[in-house]
Amino acid sequence: MSTNSLASTTRATMEACGVTASLDAGSLTVVSPLTGEAVASLATHSADDAKAMIRTAKQAFRQWRLVPAPRRGELVRLFGEELRKSKEDLGRMVSIEAGKSPSEGLGEVQEMIDICDFAVGLSRQLYGLTIATERPGHRMMETWHPLGVVGIITAFNFPCAPWAWNSALALVCGDPVIWKPSEKTPLTALACQAVLERALARFGEDAPEGLSQVLVGGPELGEALVTSEAVALISATGSTRMGRIVGPKVAERFGRSILELGGNNAGIVCPSADLDMTLRAVAFGAMGTAGQRCTTTRRLFVHESIYDQIVPALKKAYASVSVGNPLETNALVGPLIDKAAFDGMVEALNEAKEAGGTVHGGERQDVGPDTAYYVKPAIVEMPSQTGPVTRETFAPILYVMKYSDFDEAIEQHNDVGGGLSSSIFTTDLREMETFLSARGSDCGIANVNIGTSGAEIGGAFGGEKETGGGRESGSDAWRAYMRRATNTINYSRELPLAQGVSFDIG
Missing domain, CATH: 3.40.309.10 (Aldehyde Dehydrogenase; Chain A, domain 2)
Structure with missing residues (x-):
């Protein structure tokens, strides 16, 4: 395949996914490993752009957290439908940008579809426990609430599935997402965002502006997400070297992180x-x-x-x-x-x-x-x-x-x-x-009796041992995208006090 035809294929595929942004008007050169030649050039965001996106996402969180979880699940269901329509095109973009075989590219998109199916069911299963209490006439329970803005940083080798693992769960849990893809695979990210925007258009006014955003550019954009106190959770996929940088910076501000890192x-x-x-x-x-x-x-x-x-x-x-x-x-x-x-x-x-x-x-x-x-x-x-x-x-x-x-x-x-x-x-x-x-x-x-490669939606993926790891894509991974509260309700006529303590109110 000649360079010109590969660039033409790239543009046609992006258009089919619904991308309207210019692919030859920026400083970020996108190179396909298939030929080593440029197939696009993109405009990049600045650190100030990242801060503005975070502010927009924070405002979106105030509205999205109030939408009932099953309704939030409907958005993810629609996203799954749109992914099915664009599976071939997205799979082709994975091949062009990451060099994967067509079957591997399609397999990655299928994982996106599968996590959407999982998350739709999850939207009606964000369960808390009823807890036995020692106090008569009381009930104690836990409840789970949306956490906040989720920053997602992904690597070139899986240019779309890890974003979907995180975003599908985050969206049903009530959180907006900001995605910083690898600067080696930004086209696939823009294509995925365009597909999600089709679902958002079908979903209607319950979805606020800035519910899902993409940052295109270099490491400084990831830095902006990692250091912002307004980003409640950072989910980063990449090397252990990257994890050693991201983890301490998020911990320093008492943020949460999910680190799905490399493996020997x-x-x-x-x-x-x-x-x-x-x-x-x-x-x-x-x-x-x-x-x-x-x-x-x-x-x-x-x-x-x-x-x-x-x-x-x-x-x-x-x-x-x-x-x-x-x-x-x-x-x-x-x-x-x-x-x-x-x-x-x-x-x-x-x-x-x-x-x-x-x-x-x-x-x-x-x-x-x-x-x-x-x-x-x-x-x-x-x-x-x-x-x-x-x-x-x-x-x-x-x-x-x-x-x-x-x-x-x-x-x-x-x-x-x-x-x-x-x-x-x-x-x-x-x-x-x-x-x-x-x-x-x-x-x-x-x-x-099966190899190390691959993981199935439903069983949480992660647990990299050097960092304590992160869990994505299934099982109880949803808990990382929410905050837990313990609630105690007194339905008796008595207020239990410590032994020997009393108050005369009257």
């Missing part, structure tokens, strides 16, 4: 594992999205008794995998996001060699323009968990190590900083249950 995710392959199932799960988990998922499989501990079966089979799968432009070919592996990602991969592989590792693959592939960065996924056989194995490199690198003792494998599995998702491949009930127990995986997601 691992799998353990036990002697009893179904080898065919394991190979498929590990290969996709390690190579999908060119290794640019927060749930990518990056480390693999293989029992010594089956190492010589698993590793040659993985090498064969890696050697045969197709790499190329996912909009032009059926390639499983698309491009890295940019040159910085490629340089990081090369540096990690060189460091692994110096630490005694044997590298298979990892070469740059001549399947696109020089401005695009396509690579062969790499398997690295390591003598131990050292050097680059202990940190996350956002690229398709799988470090493989032998183990002999199961307890030692779990210890090594847990002995890294980042950890979001984890897997074990076994048919041994004791190994399975140990991995899921308190002394097993320390990650927020622990899977049995």
Whole structure:
């Protein structure tokens, strides 16, 4: 696909989503990793613009919190309908901006639809507890109220789903949202906002101005959200490095944060594992999205008794995998996001060699323009968990190590900083249950006989262990977007006082 045709496709797709803003009138150049060439240039917001949006959102909160929750759910239901209409177009934008395959792009939009369905039901289930009280003639209960303005910061690798995970829940909970997308994927954000605005137009006057807004620009806009006392909750998706910056700044002003960060995710392959199932799960988990998922499989501990079966089979799968432009070919592996990602991969592989590792693959592939960065996924056989194995490199690198003792494998599995998702491949009930127990995986997601990659709406996603993590997209995650109050009602004729205390009022 030529650069001109890709730019034309981008504009046509944005128009189909309802975007009316100019795509060639600004200082932010949007580059597609498919070709490494510019497909648009956008006007950016300033820090003052961010402050103005926050003021508008704060005013919107005063009105939106008074709309009954089931009515708020109706807006999200309409949003789900509009997403279904624009699924193909939004999926295509994900491919253009993030380099994902069409099936992965569509899958991300499907997650947006699924969280809308979940949130619509949730709008009638924002339950509080009735609490047993020691005082006769009293009732005690908890109630949940809207929290306030929610700031959402997202990364390039999932340019739309995490925003929907947060915004669908925030909206039904009574909160307006301000979205700061990655400056590498702002077009998808504008397309999503346009789709939501169609739902807002159908919804009517109950939706105030500024209920959902998008900030386009650099890190200074995220800084404005993070430091503003008017933003009650910051939900940030990205690297652990980013989380170490955002978390303390939000905590300093006593704000709330949801940090869904990267993961140096691992799998353990036990002697009893179904080898065919394991190979498929590990290969996709390690190579999908060119290794640019927060749930990518990056480390693999293989029992010594089956190492010589698993590793040659993985090498064969890696050697045969197709790499190329996912909009032009059926390639499983698309491009890295940019040159910085490629340089990081090369540096990690060189460091692994110096630490005694044997590298298979990892070469740059001549399947696109020089401005695009396509690579062969790499398997690295390591003598131990050292050097680059202990940190996350956002690229398709799988470090493989032998183990002999199961307890030692779990210890090594847990002995890294980042950890979001984890897997074990076994048919041994004791190994399975140990991995899921308190002394097993320390990650927020622990899977049995499926890979680390991916999460399903309904089970809260998150729990990155370095930060205590955040929970999005299901389960009880809605509580983070609300504030809780405990209420005590005295329906008796007595006012209970401390023993021996009395008042003479009359």
